[in-house]
Amino acid sequence: MSSNKVTAVVISPETSxxxxxxxxxxxxxxxxxxxxxxxxxxxxxxxxxxxxxxPPGHIGLDSGTGNGKYLPLPGPSSPMIGLDRSRNLLKIARxxxxxxxxxxxxxxxxxxxxxxxxxxxxxxxxxxxxxxISIATIHHLATVERRKRAIQTLIQAVSPARGRALIYVWAxxxxxxxKRVIPGQGLPRENVGQDVFVPWVLSTQKTKRQxxxxxxxxxxxxxxxxxxxxxxxxxxxxxxxxxxxxxGELYELTxxxxxxxxxxIGNESEYPARLxxxxxxxxxxxxxxxxxxxxxxx
Amino acid sequence: MVRLITHNLLAxxxxxxxxxxxxxxLKDVQIALREADFNPDFVxxxxxxxxxxxLVNAARQLGDSSLPxxxxxxxxxxxxxxxxxxxxxxxxxxxxxxxxxCNHVYPISNGIPNxxxxxxxxx
Numbered sequence: 001m002s003s004n005k006v007t008a009v010v011i012s013p014e015t016s017x018x019x020x021x022x023x024x025x026x027x028x029x030x031x032x033x034x035x036x037x038x039x040x041x042x043x044x045x046x047x048x049x050x051x052x053x054x055p056p057g058h059i060g061l062d063s064g065t066g067n068g069k070y071l072p073l074p075g076p077s078s079p080m081i082g083l084d085r086s087r088n089l090l091k092i093a094r095x096x097x098x099x100x101x102x103x104x105x106x107x108x109x110x111x112x113x114x115x116x117x118x119x120x121x122x123x124x125x126x127x128x129x130x131x132x133i134s135i136a137t138i139h140h141l142a143t144v145e146r147r148k149r150a151i152q153t154l155i156q157a158v159s160p161a162r163g164r165a166l167i168y169v170w171a172x173x174x175x176x177x178x179k180r181v182i183p184g185q186g187l188p189r190e191n192v193g194q195d196v197f198v199p200w201v202l203s204t205q206k207t208k209r210q211x212x213x214x215x216x217x218x219x220x221x222x223x224x225x226x227x228x229x230x231x232x233x234x235x236x237x238x239x240x241x242x243x244x245x246x247x248g249e250l251y252e253l254t255x256x257x258x259x260x261x262x263x264x265i266g267n268e269s270e271y272p273a274r275l276x277x278x279x280x281x282x283x284x285x286x287x288x289x290x291x292x293x294x295x296x297x298x
Numbered sequence: 299m300v301r302l303i304t305h306n307l308l309a310x311x312x313x314x315x316x317x318x319x320x321x322x323x324l325k326d327v328q329i330a331l332r333e334a335d336f337n338p339d340f341v342x343x344x345x346x347x348x349x350x351x352x353l354v355n356a357a358r359q360l361g362d363s364s365l366p367x368x369x370x371x372x373x374x375x376x377x378x379x380x381x382x383x384x385x386x387x388x389x390x391x392x393x394x395x396x397x398x399x400c401n402h403v404y405p406i407s408n409g410i411p412n413x414x415x416x417x418x419x420x421x
Contacts, residue, residue: 057343077339113304117413123311
């Protein structure tokens with residue numbers, strides 16, 4: 001990722017946040033999908049550990065699945081459904097985990113379930129999932145209100161009695177500058193964050209090569225190839241919008257999201273006859289902040 | 299892919315549409331059958347989350363009548379295998395899903411359902 005030339009951005013109050021996201025997030029991913037996907041392959045340790053802890057028989061939601069790199073991780077006993085706005089990313093995501101060079105339509109155990117939707121859409125039966133993840137997604141939403149609603153949407157997608165959710169967002173504190181893990185309580189209120197554009201440099205050569213690989217596994221990918229070759233100039237730069245989270249901000253936002261839903265924060269022994277969430281872990285990992293919550297019924 | 303497992307979880311989320319918004323009605327669908335590895339642990343664990351009537355009706359509409367109309371008390375291997383097939387091996391490739399309450403249409407193309415709404419349609 002070309003994160004070396006990050007520029008600060010101010011979103012005009014006259015611009016609708018939806019329009020801003022359409023232009024600086026959704027349209028960008030739609031065009032860089034295959035190149036982006038070719039650079040995404042390693043799961044972060046906290047996420048891999050979370051997914052390996054899911055019991056058999058559970059079903060999960062990956063909200064903002066991107067190229068679907070996490071979809072195969074929990075294994076066939078506790079699968080995830082991938083949700084994303086970008087159709088071009090979803091075309092890649094549904095084959096994530098299949099062996100390259102094999103037409104995975106013939107080996108359908110590696111076809112993933114994917115749904116095109118926004119992370120703010122409550123397009124599920126409430127509380128039907130056992131677990132959910134939202135990795136590197138909520139930081140693309142343009143206002144604090146929308147980021148909070150995304151967390152609420154995720155909370156409401158999982159079981160009120162035992163649902164678990166893991167959220168991961170980009171941190172202002174980047175790798176090498178700070179590796180402190182934030183404790184769960186008593187955080188300082190430094191929760192303002194920073195709105196930025198992060199350039200994505202699309203190399204056309206790489207795109208073509210990547211597309212040729214994709215075309216062998218997904219007939220839809222061919223259409224994308226043609227489009228890319230016609231429309232992209234060499235080394236075209238796309239500015240992606242990010243809200244970089246500050247220390248404590250994700251924690252505060254999650255607390256506010258839960259509080260607004262009328263959920264107690266703590267655990268069921270403290271609040272009998274209530275619904276609530278417990279913060280299971282919260283910290284910083286490799287330039288990202290993460291928080292894991294568990295829903296409970298007291 | 300829209301398999302019936304996903305269809306059994308999706309609900310309409312258009313503005314103001316909060317009741318009778320499930321199950322979405324399948325229409326003009328093209329399906330493909332693809333074998334998947336049988337995983338009894340998953341099917342057994344998923345069973346309590348199934349909306350049974352919605353699943354049976356959707357399966358019958360797509361030509362599969364292997365499931366009993368009432369959710370059986372006893373879970374045996376035959377039932378798990380029938381559920382496995384209905385939930386995970388029937389793929390809806392093309393078609394649409396219509397909300398029984400507000401009639402909003404969600405299209406399915408190339409196996410991917412589009413649940414996006416225009417900004418003014420979002421609750």
